[in-house]
Amino acid sequence: MRVSGLFRLVALIFALVTTWVFIRSYNGFNMKTIRLPRWMGSVPRETRVEKTKCGLSKPCPENFFSFKLSSGAANVVGPSMCFENHLIMSPVKNNVGRGLNIALVNGSTGTVQRESSFDMYSGEPTALVKFLKEIQEGVLVLVASYDDPGTKMNDEIRNLFSNLGSSYAKQLGFRDSWVFLGAKDLKSKSPFEQFLKNDPNTNKYEGWPELLELEGCVPRKVF
Structure with a gap:
């Protein structure tokens, strides 16, 4: 029972760590996608030729x-x-x-x-x-x-x-x-x-x- 309990504890810890890593990666991806439009906004606007x-x-x-x-x-x-x-x-x-x-x-x-x-x-x-x-x-x-x-x-x-x-x-x-x-x-x-x-x-x-x-x-x- 002690050995099986140990295995269950290790499995639980592994699951928690995996979930934490996934959440960190997901948040990082979201931050990049949120910042992307700001970066795109720095592209120079189309130059308009003045009509004379x-x-x-x-x-x-x-x-x-x-x-x-x-x-x-x-x-x-x-x-x-x-x-x-x-x-x-x-x-x-x-x-x-x-x-x-x-x-x-x-x-x-x-x-x-x-x-x-x-x-x-x-x-x-x-x-x-x-x-x-x-x-x-x-x-x-x-x-x-x-x-x-x-x-x-x-x-x-x-x-x-x-x-x-x-x-x-x-x-x-x-x-x-x-x-x-x-x-x-x-x-x-x-x-x-x-x-x-x-x-x-x-x-x-x-x-x-x-x-x-x-x-x-x-x-x-x-x-």
């Missing part, structure tokens, strides 16, 4: 307007103009034409006042001269070429564009690419202009240079 007006590479400062201009691609794809996230002219809107595409924007409010296209290959330049002469102070002038902007451009038109701040209007010719933003009677040349000469040796398209893109930030008060 007109898709600019970076946002404009306060009290500045955002804009993006694209010239036409050969005589196939028309130009586009975006101002303060508003698409003013584009092939999608079906309001662009061969020659020069021009939009007038209020330099204080950013309100679009007028947009027009002028055929500079077969059209008469008289309408463009009248349009440019009627531009008021404080108005921003956005220009994008398409196909041929220079064939019908005379000295009067070149001078009018130069007075708006253009550095390249006087050399603009047949099938050149040109994008420009200026304003009336600037004291200096506009910093917003790109020009590419039609040159058979460097043209990207057969008979035309590549399209140009110009983006930037314009202060609300004209230059």
Whole structure:
């Protein structure tokens, strides 16, 4: 009886020890599973890309307007103009034409006042001269070429564009690419202009240079 009692005592102790070890392991496992979400919470959150007006590479400062201009691609794809996230002219809107595409924007409010296209290959330049002469102070002038902007451009038109701040209007010719933003009677040349000469040796398209893109930030008060 004593021997069997001893065996029962040993078995009881073994059972208690086994149970204690199991409980310790179970609690340890639970602690790890409880801490896991906290560890997962330390993973960096997904970075959100900030959207900019007109898709600019970076946002404009306060009290500045955002804009993006694209010239036409050969005589196939028309130009586009975006101002303060508003698409003013584009092939999608079906309001662009061969020659020069021009939009007038209020330099204080950013309100679009007028947009027009002028055929500079077969059209008469008289309408463009009248349009440019009627531009008021404080108005921003956005220009994008398409196909041929220079064939019908005379000295009067070149001078009018130069007075708006253009550095390249006087050399603009047949099938050149040109994008420009200026304003009336600037004291200096506009910093917003790109020009590419039609040159058979460097043209990207057969008979035309590549399209140009110009983006930037314009202060609300004209230059």
